[in-house]
Ligand SMILES: [Zn+2]
């Protein structure tokens with residue numbers, strides 16, 4: 001979606017509000033597609049002393065799969081995004097992921113919101129911070145309790161076994 005900014009480009013103090021719904025359900029993050037629900041972006045572009053400042057609150061609910069224990073879980077996602085919109089990119093802004101080029105007199109909301117969303121997505125999804133994960137040996141979800149194969153042999157029994165062995 002293009003947001004027409006012609007009327008505020010030369011008008012300090014001018015504001016153009018917007019509200020849009022994005023579909024990021026096809027966005028792949030390391031094999032999972034957590035943004036299966038619509039992503040809502042509500043914000044404005046404001047001319048602050050000649051600089052076009054984009055601000056938006058981006059909200060959705062992510063449907064994630066835990067990287068450690070593979071359990072599905074939901075997590076609210078909220079991001080306060082800010083960007084600068086320019087008519088021409090200076091050299092040093094080419095690499096800057098917070099500066100976006102206008103398309104004529106309009107802001108390309110799809111490009112801006114997609115970029116800030118992807119840059120702020122977690123690189124890891126954990127159902128909880130102290131998720132214990134799965135047992136490497138038997139695959140049991142250790143959040144549900146310890147598994148039997150993980151039990152260490154009792155050190156006292158090991159000593160006894162050694163004594164008995166020495167007697168032979
Ligand atoms: Zn987990």
Ligand SMILES: [Zn+2]
Pocket residue numbers: 135136137138139140147148149150
């Ligand atoms: Zn186990």
